[in-house]
Amino acid sequence: xxxxxxxxxxxxxxxxxxxxxxxxxxxxxxxxxxxxxxxxxxxxxxxxxxxxxxxxxxxxxxxxxxxxxxxxxxxxxxxxxxxxxxxxxxxxxxxxxxxxxxxxxxxxxxxxxxxxxxxxxxxxxxxxxxxxxxxxxxxxxxxxxxxxxxxxxxxxxxxxxxxxxxxxxxxxxxxxxxxxxxxx
Numbered sequence: 001x002x003x004x005x006x007x008x009x010x011x012x013x014x015x016x017x018x019x020x021x022x023x024x025x026x027x028x029x030x031x032x033x034x035x036x037x038x039x040x041x042x043x044x045x046x047x048x049x050x051x052x053x054x055x056x057x058x059x060x061x062x063x064x065x066x067x068x069x070x071x072x073x074x075x076x077x078x079x080x081x082x083x084x085x086x087x088x089x090x091x092x093x094x095x096x097x098x099x100x101x102x103x104x105x106x107x108x109x110x111x112x113x114x115x116x117x118x119x120x121x122x123x124x125x126x127x128x129x130x131x132x133x134x135x136x137x138x139x140x141x142x143x144x145x146x147x148x149x150x151x152x153x154x155x156x157x158x159x160x161x162x163x164x165x166x167x168x169x170x171x172x173x174x175x176x177x178x179x180x181x182x183x184x
Contacts, residue, residue, distance in 0.1 A: 004033035005053055011092075012179055013037070013046045016053040023060035024052055026105050031083050038086050047179050048090060050113055051097035056121055058096070061104025080105050084112040093182050097175050098122040117175055 005016040015037055017024040024030075041048060052058050062080060087094060087109065096102075096110035099119040107124045110116050 002033060003027070003030040004037060006037055011045050011047055011183060012049060012176070013041055014049045014051065016051055017059055018053040020052075020054040020057070022063060022065075023057055023101075024054070024106065025060045025063035025065075026080055026083075026109075027063040028079060031079050035083055035086065038083075038090060041090065041092075046092050047182060048087075048092070048094045048113075049097055049175050049179065050087075050094065050109065051175075052099060055099060057100035058098045058102040058122070059106025059109060060101065061106045061108075080108070084108055088112040093179075095175060095179065098124070101125070 001018070003017070003019045005018045007014040007016070015034070017030070019025060019027075019030060037048075084105075093115065094113040095115045095117060096113040097117050098110050100121045101123045102110045103123075103125050107126055110124070
């Protein structure tokens with residue numbers, strides 16, 4: 001099973017995070033697949049709609065189980081940070097559709113996108129400090145909340161970064177309407 005699923009509708013590329021059993025935690029395989037999508041998308045005008053294939057979740061960040069087996073040399077390769085830098089540098093608009101927790105690297109991925117559309121279930125947090133590590137893929141530089149807690153204060157702090165907040169079944173369609181406005 002692929003951990004990144006792409007569906008194209010003209011200039012819109014729906015890039016689905018597809019590891020529901022691990023809450024879309026980023027492992028090396030997912031990062032490699034996402035990187036391949038970015039490489040292909042660079043060749044043609046494409047608005048990327050980054051979302052979860054599972055309603056009620058976005059991404060839990062780095063796969064902690066995989067991280068336990070990594071050494072310091074592995075950390076210096078900056079796998080997630082490199083992916084988020086390439087996502088941020090995509091020449092056409094990128095939109096994160098956040099319908100649930102965006103934690104750690106998931107929050108950093110959303111922040112690397114040009115726009116963020118959030119459902120009422122969206123939560124943004126950097127919980128790395130509770131694991132004894134720092135957010136190393138851009139989280140500390142892309143937003144103002146650095147204490148690692150998902151509180152009302154952190155959501156209010158992030159809210160100006162949201163392009164749109166929407167409710168219920170209109171959530172996916174609001175992305176299409178927003179994208180159409182960007183194209184025209």
